[in-house]
Amino acid sequence: MRDIFKHMTDKIDKRDRASQFRTRLTQAMEDRQISQSALARSIGVDRSTVSQLLTGSGARLPNAHVVGSCASALGVSADWLLSLSDRPESAAELLASSLSLTKAPRALVDERIFEWHREAAGYKIRYVPAALPDMLKTRAVLEWEYAPHLGRTADQAIGASADRLAWMRSAQSDYEIAMPMYEVRSLAQATGYYEGLPLNVRLEQIEHLIDLCEQLYPRLRLYLFDAKRLYSAPMTIFGPMLCAFYAGGHYMAFRDRNRIEVFSHHFDTLVREADLTARDIPTHLRELRTKIS
Numbered sequence: 001m002r003d004i005f006k007h008m009t010d011k012i013d014k015r016d017r018a019s020q021f022r023t024r025l026t027q028a029m030e031d032r033q034i035s036q037s038a039l040a041r042s043i044g045v046d047r048s049t050v051s052q053l054l055t056g057s058g059a060r061l062p063n064a065h066v067v068g069s070c071a072s073a074l075g076v077s078a079d080w081l082l083s084l085s086d087r088p089e090s091a092a093e094l095l096a097s098s099l100s101l102t103k104a105p106r107a108l109v110d111e112r113i114f115e116w117h118r119e120a121a122g123y124k125i126r127y128v129p130a131a132l133p134d135m136l137k138t139r140a141v142l143e144w145e146y147a148p149h150l151g152r153t154a155d156q157a158i159g160a161s162a163d164r165l166a167w168m169r170s171a172q173s174d175y176e177i178a179m180p181m182y183e184v185r186s187l188a189q190a191t192g193y194y195e196g197l198p199l200n201v202r203l204e205q206i207e208h209l210i211d212l213c214e215q216l217y218p219r220l221r222l223y224l225f226d227a228k229r230l231y232s233a234p235m236t237i238f239g240p241m242l243c244a245f246y247a248g249g250h251y252m253a254f255r256d257r258n259r260i261e262v263f264s265h266h267f268d269t270l271v272r273e274a275d276l277t278a279r280d281i282p283t284h285l286r287e288l289r290t291k292i293s
Contacts, residue, residue, distance in 0.1 A: 018061050020083045022054055028074040043069035102251045112251065116238050117168055123239025124174045126267045130234040130246055131193055133177060135168050138208045140201045175220045178270040180227035188288040206289045213281050221278035223271050230273055237264055
């Protein structure tokens with residue numbers, strides 16, 4: 001009895017899908033203002049074949065080659081014609097609309113990043129920085145870091161970015177920042193990226209981090225994970241709206257909700273597996289300060 005019911009269900013599903021295929025094929029032809037004859041020439045079949053595709057009443061779907069040819073000629077996706085997707089755009093169009101590549105100038109807060117922050121105001125922003133986030137740095141650290149690159153304009157750049165950094169700190173967005181533990185340790189010990197950073201600047205920076213983590217909690221939550229167990233490329237997730245990866249000279253940004261959800265789960269893993277949570281950070285920073293002072 002179960003097999004008979006399944007057989008009846010499959011027949012109904014196939015009939016519905018065949019009917020939906022005819023409806024969507026007709027819609028796509030009307031949207032593109034293409035005739036049956038023109039479509040037949042484009043896909044290399046007789047006009048009678050196209051007429052049968054549009055007016056047939058059976059449960060049989062055309063073969064994959066015909067479906068693919070119709071989709072290509074009409075600029076829609078084969079999945080949409082077959083009711084496997086509700087998005088009529090082709091894969092190339094979907095990718096083009098959901099993915100963008102933007103230059104990432106060597107600046108504290110460039111225009112595009114600031115624009116994305118404003119767009120996501122009020123949403124939770126999740127951030128895996130390439131180094132200590134600029135919005136958490138003291139002016140002395142910013143000058144030490146950017147002066148070799150910006151030269152005489154470093155002071156101007158830092159001054160021009162001050163308002164943007166202040167806005168990001170005060171915006172009605174929660175910030176979750178996940179970093180490798182070695183990043184903060186390297187800052188404290190002046191190793192790796194922070195080699196040559198003077199002791200007094202490091203102590204001031206650590207004190208500044210302690211103040212921010214305590215004053216802005218829970219709107220600002222910092223997590224430290226073990227890079228030997230976990231890895232993440234630098235990225236920022238702007239609520240449900242955008243996920244941007246930092247790839248050196250460019251940002252690679254996705255607006256596709258499914259991809260944003262995938263990377264949000266990845267960030268959740270970093271937080272869940274973090275060795276030090278937001279509540280642990282001030283104590284950890286004080287211990288580092290004591291060791292180097």
